[in-house]
Amino acid sequence: MPVPERLVPLLDQFDFARQRLAERMAGPVMDSGNGTHVEVGPMTDAEYLWEPVADCWSVRRHADGPGPRATLLVGAGDWGRDTTPPPHPAPPPFTTIAWRLSHLTEMLALRADHTNGGRNLTRDDFTVSGDVASALPAFDAAAAAWREALLSVDDKALDTVGHCTYPHGSDPENPFLEIVWWVNQELLHHGAEIALLRDLHRSRS
Numbered sequence: 001m002p003v004p005e006r007l008v009p010l011l012d013q014f015d016f017a018r019q020r021l022a023e024r025m026a027g028p029v030m031d032s033g034n035g036t037h038v039e040v041g042p043m044t045d046a047e048y049l050w051e052p053v054a055d056c057w058s059v060r061r062h063a064d065g066p067g068p069r070a071t072l073l074v075g076a077g078d079w080g081r082d083t084t085p086p087p088h089p090a091p092p093p094f095t096t097i098a099w100r101l102s103h104l105t106e107m108l109a110l111r112a113d114h115t116n117g118g119r120n121l122t123r124d125d126f127t128v129s130g131d132v133a134s135a136l137p138a139f140d141a142a143a144a145a146w147r148e149a150l151l152s153v154d155d156k157a158l159d160t161v162g163h164c165t166y167p168h169g170s171d172p173e174n175p176f177l178e179i180v181w182w183v184n185q186e187l188l189h190h191g192a193e194i195a196l197l198r199d200l201h202r203s204r205s
Contacts, residue, residue: 004155010180011150014187018143021191024198025101026136040198047201048098048132057082058096059128069093075102075128097197101135102128104190105142107168111183112145114166115176116152123168150180 003011023030029037049058055068059079066073066082069089073080081102082093095103106126113121129135153176157163163176171179 001151001154003151004153004158006155006158006177007150007153007180010177010184011147013184014147014150014180017184017187017191018147021187021194022136022140022143024191024195025132025139043097043132043136043198045131047198048101048135049096050197050201051096052197052200052204053094055093056096057093057099059098059102059130061130073128074123075106075126076124077127077130079128079130081106081128097194098129098135100190100193100197101139104186105129105135105139107166107186108139108142108146108183110168111164111166111171111179112142112149114171115146115149115164117145117149119165146183 020031020033024040025043027040027042030040032038051058057067057070059075059081060067060073061078062073062080063078066080069084070082070093071084074083075081081099082095106123106128109126110121110123113119127138129138153163158177158180159175161175162172164171164179166179169179169182174182
């Protein structure tokens with residue numbers, strides 16, 4: 001199926017942001033944004049779980065229970081991600097790389113399923129990664145699934161309200177093209193946060 005013309009620039013943006021974030025986390029080099037290669041070391045578990053301020057939200061073992069100001073750990077497996085039912089605490093808790101990457105990976109995986117999969121995955125089905133060795137391939141798989149979902153749509157689907165049935169966003173109320181834009185924004189937004197946290201961890205005194 002040919003890619004709809006309106007989707008091409010958004011798909012290109014997604015591909016660039018995905019690759020840039022993956023390289024920023026895994027190394028050994030990354031694109032600085034202008035084609036220049038910058039050396040970066042691979043992300044460690046210490047960085048992944050680093051809590052730079054008090055009362056961070058992160059990913060934690062279910063056996064240990066939720067962190068400060070959280071009331072539950074969401075996700076399958078031994079680990080879960082700190083959260084609360086809405087409304088969330090204000091001001092929002094500061095979140096670790098692990099929290100941000102888990103959130104991003106879950107969003108991509110679930111939205112892919114609710115676009116061209118079984119449309120039944122929930123947050124309770126998503127396996128939360130407790131270390132870098134499992135988190136990076138999980139992100140790659142989720143990003144690949146979302147890209148495959150994008151390639152499954154035509155122009156009619158782009159204009160269809162609720163084409164994606166993801167239950168944790170505005171998907172049921174918006175045309176799918178707006179959801180594609182929103183997912184790119186999430187990837188750029190959280191990717192920049194993760195990059196900054198890596199810089200801060202490297203530069204901490």
